Amino acid sequence: MDRNRIKLIIAMVSGVAVLALGFFLGVQPQLTAASTAAEQKSTVDQQNEGIRATVEQLIAENEGLSGLEAERDAKLASVPDAPDMPSLIRQLDQMAGEAGTMVTSFTAADPVSYAAPASATAPAAAAAPAEGTESSEGTDGDAAAAAAAPAEAALPTAPATVTDPAVTPANFSTIAVTVDIKGSYDQALDFVDRLQKGPRLFLVTAITSSEPEEGDQTAEGQTWTVGGLVFVMQDGETAPADGDATTTAPTQAEGTDEGTDTTASGR
Template sequence: MDKNRLWVIGSVLVMVAILALGYVLGIQPQLKSASAARTERLVVEATNAEHALVLAQLKEDFAGIDAVRNELAPLALSVPGGTDMPAFIDQLSALAGQSQVTLNTISVSEPAAYATVAPPVAEAPVADAPPADGVAADAAVAAPVAAAPVATAGVPPVVDSRITAANFASLSVQISIKGDYSRVLDFVNGLQTGSRLFLVSGLTTSVVAAEGAAEGVAPVASGTVDATITGLVYVLVPDAAAGAVAAAG
């Protein structure tokens, strides 16, 4: 083999080695970088598509925000985010004027943390008593025995896991009014259907005696009554005061 041929073979080997080194050191890293960039671009495009869907949903929801606010407004009046007693007293005064009764006194207790109402427990059926002495056994067997009815537990209370002692409280309220009995009932009805949620737990009335027509004549009962109404109003507890109310309960 002559020297020229050796140079040709050597030159070819050198070029192959240069190409291989160029691919390994230059082209392959660039291909990897391009592949990584393409993958990252696909991820970004998918993320952007998800954000676009969320943005479109937010725009659709925001379009109906006025309706939501209109729905929330009476709920906020019904169960406010604080005791809001001045507004409640104004409501009672206005209701007394509409019902034509006299508002005597209003007393409000300290807030008490909400407690979940336990459902009533059904009573167990009572076992039948054994037959008395002297009663024929065959007669006892022949006569069908009716099954004892099981006492129902009543309607279970409505509960919501979102309402807890940490975010809900109640205030006991006692209201004393005076007026015609039918007007008193109008006042109670307005109290139960007013803007502030009020749970009436008790109502007591006593007839107001009229003054005697003449000296020595026993007074007769008038149509006027003194009424005492007890019940509860409710409050959404702010986060800052939630711990204090829960501890007080």
């Protein structure tokens, strides 16, 4: 092999080595950096999409904030943090006027602390035979009768009671309320319907009626007594004590001919 050919081979090998070294030292790092940058860009784009969706959701929720605030205020008004009987009387008066009837008497009892209902318990086991009785005597005849008799149906059980742990006797109380109105049957039904759908949560527990007074034999002269419960939910740690006369004395508004009491309807 002549000398020029050896030099050519050495030059070619050197060129290949330079190219390979240049690729690994110059091009490869750039390609790796470009690939890493592309992956980072994809990750950032995904994060931006998530942030954009969150911002759009927050904007939509902010547009409905006024509706949520109105719903919150309505719920707070339905179960206020104080008895507020004067406000309740005004509501009753307004509902009675809309129903075409008249409130003649209003009475509110003292608040009573909430008591969580007991959970349903399993039915009691069948009673065992009384002591001193003979269990073997007459077994054959009783066994035949028992075999012929149909199996006794299982007693139904009430579902387990579910309560909110945030509602406790310390912050929740009930107030028994009695309202007397004067009007016809249809007017009384209308009043009760408005009462159950009013701004203050009112649980109707009893409705009774009495005959018209002597000299007033019309249907509009009939008296209806509506009993129920209103509720108080306090934000603090302590609810009004049962029978606390300083803050929860019974409120009464009656309409009488003598004019000694205040008529709840303002008439």
